[in-house]
Amino acid sequence: xxxxxxxQLEALAAAYExxxxxxxxxxxxxSASLSVSGNAVIGSNEIPGVHIEGTALPNGVRAVITVDPxxxxxxxxxxxxxxVPEEGVQEIVSEYRIGDGARAAFVAHCTFPNALRVRHVMxxxxxxxxxxEMTYSETHFHGDxxxxxxxxxxxxxxxxxxxxxxxxxxxxxxxxxLKAEYEAELGRDAVCEFYAKAYGKMDDRIVVRESIYLNxxxxxxxxxxxxxxxxxxxxxxxxxxxxxxxxxxxxxxCVEILKGAHARxxxxxxxxxxxxxxxxTHEAAIGSVDKKQVETLMARGLSEDEAVDVVVRGMLx
Amino acid sequence: MLRLENVSLELGxxxxxxxxxFETRPGEIHSILGANGTGKSTLASVILGLGGYRDIGxxxxxHGEDITALGVxxxxxxxITMAWQEPARFEGLSVGEYLAIGRRGTxxxxxxxxxxxxxxxxxxxxxxxxxxxxxLSGGERKRIELASLLTMAxxxxxxxxxxxxxxxxxxxxxxxxxRTFSRNGTTVLLxxxxxxxxxxxxxxxxxxxxxVLKTGDPVAVARFFRNNCQECLHVNAPQLGGLx
Numbered sequence: 001x002x003x004x005x006x007x008q009l010e011a012l013a014a015a016y017e018x019x020x021x022x023x024x025x026x027x028x029x030x031s032a033s034l035s036v037s038g039n040a041v042i043g044s045n046e047i048p049g050v051h052i053e054g055t056a057l058p059n060g061v062r063a064v065i066t067v068d069p070x071x072x073x074x075x076x077x078x079x080x081x082x083x084v085p086e087e088g089v090q091e092i093v094s095e096y097r098i099g100d101g102a103r104a105a106f107v108a109h110c111t112f113p114n115a116l117r118v119r120h121v122m123x124x125x126x127x128x129x130x131x132x133e134m135t136y137s138e139t140h141f142h143g144d145x146x147x148x149x150x151x152x153x154x155x156x157x158x159x160x161x162x163x164x165x166x167x168x169x170x171x172x173x174x175x176x177x178l179k180a181e182y183e184a185e186l187g188r189d190a191v192c193e194f195y196a197k198a199y200g201k202m203d204d205r206i207v208v209r210e211s212i213y214l215n216x217x218x219x220x221x222x223x224x225x226x227x228x229x230x231x232x233x234x235x236x237x238x239x240x241x242x243x244x245x246x247x248x249x250x251x252x253x254c255v256e257i258l259k260g261a262h263a264r265x266x267x268x269x270x271x272x273x274x275x276x277x278x279x280x281t282h283e284a285a286i287g288s289v290d291k292k293q294v295e296t297l298m299a300r301g302l303s304e305d306e307a308v309d310v311v312v313r314g315m316l317x
Numbered sequence: 318m319l320r321l322e323n324v325s326l327e328l329g330x331x332x333x334x335x336x337x338x339f340e341t342r343p344g345e346i347h348s349i350l351g352a353n354g355t356g357k358s359t360l361a362s363v364i365l366g367l368g369g370y371r372d373i374g375x376x377x378x379x380h381g382e383d384i385t386a387l388g389v390x391x392x393x394x395x396x397i398t399m400a401w402q403e404p405a406r407f408e409g410l411s412v413g414e415y416l417a418i419g420r421r422g423t424x425x426x427x428x429x430x431x432x433x434x435x436x437x438x439x440x441x442x443x444x445x446x447x448x449x450x451x452x453l454s455g456g457e458r459k460r461i462e463l464a465s466l467l468t469m470a471x472x473x474x475x476x477x478x479x480x481x482x483x484x485x486x487x488x489x490x491x492x493x494x495x496r497t498f499s500r501n502g503t504t505v506l507l508x509x510x511x512x513x514x515x516x517x518x519x520x521x522x523x524x525x526x527x528x529v530l531k532t533g534d535p536v537a538v539a540r541f542f543r544n545n546c547q548e549c550l551h552v553n554a555p556q557l558g559g560l561x
Contacts, residue, residue, distance in 0.1 A: 226408075290405065291368070292401070292405045293405045293406075293407060295367055295368070295389055295405075296401065296404065296405045297418060298388070298389040298390045298393060299365060299389055299393050299397075299398045299399050300393060300398065300418045300419040300421075300465065300469060301390060301393040301394050301398075301418075301419070301421060301469070302390060302418065302421075303390050304390065310407075310410065310418070311407065311410075313409070314407050314408055314409030314410040315408050315409055316409070317408075317409035
């Protein structure tokens with residue numbers, strides 16, 4: 001599929017494949033897509049109902065993606081952000097405008113396969129209209145050298161009945177430095193689910209902050225994180241839900257698994273009830289892999305290492 | 318086939334199993350009856366070789382081999398496995414994948430996962446892709462645990478209260494699955510509180526105070542259990558004189 005493409009696009013496509021994406025979907029004319037390498041937009045495709053505007057910044061790109069009101073986008077919008085060289089800085093300023101009643105899914109891959117000193121900053125804003133539904137699934141691949149510094153920050157505004165399911169996944173290769181900050185403000189009957197999954201190794205550092213403000217009546221929020229830390233990795237998950245409106249419901253669900261004696265993990269759940277008719281809950285588990293799960297799999301003939309691997313990989317799916 | 322010789326176990330300074338002698342025969346269903354706290358689940362953990370249950374007195378033989386020092390994986394590879402009373406749940410692992418794990422060590426002649434699900438009364442189309450997580454009911458999870466053992470075609474299946482926490486109709490299904498194990502040549506060690514389930518066995522043993530009180534015909538052992546053990550005074554305090 002990449003044959004004959006400019007060298008930069010070909011390298012990014014290869015990196016995209018390495019991160020688990022299917023490069024063909026970036027060039028499939030029936031799907032909307034945007035490909036960014038460094039500070040250059042190297043590929044973009046619009047389809048009816050989906051508009052993509054990309055402009056270069058000194059160290060990155062500003063992207064505005066608009067889905068028309070009422071548009072139901074049949075195939076996922078594919079986004080690819082990458083820095084292929086060993087060093088570089090990439091700043092993505094992105095804005096997603098999902099019109100009232102629209103439905104769209106986004107599949108994003110951020111890939112830094114050779115990172116020795118790569119800094120990737122993402123400042124994203126999502127505006128999800130009344131009754132609109134958006135899913136956003138972002139998968140990262142940072143190579144094996146631990147040289148990436150990734151700082152995604154997302155602010156979401158959900159209007160009445162709007163729905164967002166946002167997933168961040170960094171489970172292959174190393175993490176490097178990750179500080180992910182997600183924040184959502186929900187109107188009446190809106191629903192927001194944040195999922196974060198990461199597998200830290202060596203000297204990786206992982207900080208995930210998920211904040212959900214339930215401002216409208218009946219708003220629903222879930223902040224779910226699954227982090228595995230091995231080697232000397234340190235991870236911290238801060239989950240925050242604020243119940244500002246009557247009958248709003250929020251839940252924080254955090255599991256952090258430590259593998260080895262030198263990894264560290266912490267979890268800080270924060271629940272704030274402003275309206276006494278709101279109900280917020282949290283659950284957190286930090287420690288080694290559940291003994292009963294491991295023993296069950298060992299009783300099926302797996303070794304202890306194989307059993308732990310099955311549990312961890314399942315959790316990070 | 319399985320033979321426990323003078324097995325004793327202390328946990329936290331308390332003697333849980335006490336000079337226990339026990340033997341199963343190839344392909345038999347052998348029920349273990351006993352009041353709460355008499356050591357039934359501990360016995361299962363000792364036979365399986367779970368961590369914390371390996372530092373025992375006495376020895377365990379399986380097909381003539383001393384397996385006392387072996388861990389859970391090694392015993393499983395020799396054909397010993399267990400269905401837990403409260404089976405573990407696995408986020409992100411599908412039923413199909415879970416069943417395939419048990420089948421991995423077989424010679425390829427074990428029944429396939431779909432067939433095993435049918436045997437426990439679950440439609441494969443509705444379950445193979447589902448996660449083995451909290452979305453399954455307790456009864457569904459227990460059936461999947463039994464299906465997992467069927468895919469493994471073990472030599473010894475320890476079933477720890479497979480009939481607890483499920484509805485009456487499902488008990489008939491569980492009983493049929495137990496018989497399937499036996500028909501396939503698997504020896505079943507069946508831990509249960511239900512006398513009527515225990516009585517499907519070829520033989521039964523009554524456990525009290527961490528030792529075997531009586532072994533024999535399941536109906537007779539169940540009667541013995543009913544008459545002597547339902548209001549047991551010996552739980553965790555063996556004073557067995559006079560019972561026999």
